[in-house]
Amino acid sequence: YSERLIADGLIAADEIEEAKTAFQAHLTAEFDAGKDYRPNKADWLDGRWSGLETSEGEYQRGQSAASQELLKEVGAALTTLPENFQPHRTIARLLEQKREMIVTGEGIDWATAEALAFGTLLTEGYRVRLSGQDVTRGTFSQRHCGITDQVTEERYYPLAHIREGQRHFEVIDSMLSEYAVLGYEYGFSLAEPNGLTLWEAQFGDFANGAQIMIDQFICPGERKWLRMSGLVLLLPHGYEGQGPEHSSARIERFLQLSAEDNWIVANCTTPANYFHILRRQLHRSFRKPLILFTPKSLLRHKMCVSKLSEMAAGSSFHRVLWDDAEMGNSELKLVADDRINRVVSCSGKVYFDLLEARDSAGLNDIYLMRLEQFYPFPALSLTRELARFANADVVWCQEEPKNQGGWSFVEPNIEWVLGRIGAKAGRAIYAGRQASASPATGSAARHKLEQEALVEAALTL
Incomplete structure (x- = not known):
């Protein structure tokens, strides 16, 4: 190519040699500098990251609560549309139901708690960015953070109109590429530590399309790249007879990758806990990726509600x-x-199946305990709670097959806790589906039988 440039009279031969010499000198200088380089985490805690620190030290609960006044202000904004705006009648009904939740402070559902978390953060000076496939509406038609006028087709975003001076709210319905979109959002979280950046999979199962980003960047980010990230992955998860492609976000994969406080892995069962874990992302002095398994049927479950208080x-x-x-x-x-x-210890949706069956049978000597955060494992909290029942058998119940889900991770941790409190039960008993190569059956009838069997096993072993 150099010869062609010289032949065409575009550049002199000596200029080519000068460029080659200069570039080689640059490479040599950088190579020599690398011999003495010693990485330091604090080197990049400046600029937009100034004021943050590494996560070493005691557990930080985080000041994730909001005042009643702020919650009601955000709630009012969520249910108020511009004058003469004409939403779909179904959306109008949903807004009225939300308005009732906020006024009474009762029956707050999952989507409303999420919106309250977003809205309160926006008023506190944090931007919120949510992306993924069909996230504006929500895969399960639960979110509706963008409302369309049925006459003008104008779209209105209530969270962008809470008060003057609030931070920017952004929701993006992405293209059908988990790999590309998650990679972009991870980069965004590195550039903006003072904002809540979330990526939601349409179903948690589809996160495997972004496995390279998870394995190469999100999981080892601090250890390999010396970079913190507060990115949130929302992964819908739960066994509801929808088949092997729409049941599991592969909890076991994330737990196998968990080490050295590299991220947070959680599976919340109440809207209030969901509200707090989202806000906790920004109300601590450090940033960690949050892998959050989210519900499907629980979005409208009569028991899966919280109070504003x-x-x-x-x-x-x-x-x-x-x-x-x-x-x-x-x-x-x-x-x-x-x-x-x-x-009976468990995590996620199966708790409500156990609760209904236990209460219906009147089994008042069985206690149901929920593990809301898998990792970092809450050993001290679990020690405190299980110490109350030192003479009881301990069961771990899960919907997933035995070689999947949380069992392989929690079993040795629960054993450690039981040994620490001197419990009669030395180890937890497993209640769940048998080991399987596939995450779930493709037969709704078989799913129902399996679900009933694992609940019965947990309660009647």
Whole structure:
């Protein structure tokens, strides 16, 4: 190519040699500098990252609560449309239901809690960016953060109109590429640490299309690249008879990759806990990726609701959650702690299947305990709670096959806890589906039988 440029009279031969010599000198200088280079995490904690620090030290609960006044202000904005705006009648009905939730402070569902988390952060000076396939509406028609006028086709975003001076709210319905979009959002989270950046998979199963980004960048980011990230992955997960491609976000893969406090892996069961874990991302002095398994049927489950007070002053995220019967949310009255015969630990949607079956059978000597955060494993919290039931059997119940889900990760951790408290039960008993090469059956009838069997096993072993 150099010879062609010289022959065409575009550049002199000596200029070519000068360029080659200069570039070779640059490479040599950089190579020599690399011999003495010693990486330092603090080197990049400047610019937009100034004020943040590494996550070493004691656990930070984070000030994730918001005032009742702010919650109601955001709630009012969520349910207010411009004058003469004509939404679809179904959306109008949903807005009225939200308005009732905010006014009464009762029955806050998943999507409303999410919107309240977004809205309160926006007023506190943090931008919010959500992307993924069909995220404006939500895969399960639950979010509706952009509302379309049925006459003019104008789209209105309530979260962008809470108050003057709020930060920017951005929601993007992405192209059908998990790999490209997640890669972009990871980069965005590196450039903007003072904002909540979220990527939502249409179903959690589809995250495997972005596995390269997860394995090469998100998982080892701090250890390999010396870069923190506060990116949130929302992965819909749950066994509901939808087949092997629409059931599992592969909890086991993320837990196998968990080490050295590299990220947070959670599976929340209440809107309030979801609210807090989202806000906690920005209300701590460091940033960590959050792998969050999110519900499908629970989006409209009568028991999967929270109170506004559970997001207000004095509240916070709980890594372990108590039995609803203990909290007064069930008609069943449990026996005293020392008379509990079995503790069934679980995570996610299966809790509500267990709760319904346990209460229907009147099994008041079985306590249901929820693990809301898998990693970092809440060993001290679980030690404190399980110590109440030192004479009880301990069961781990999950929907996923035995070689998948949380079992392989939690089993040795629960064993450690049981040994620490001197429990009668030395190890947890497994209740769930048998090991399988496929995440789930493709038969709805077989799914139902399997689900009933694992719930019965957990309660009647």
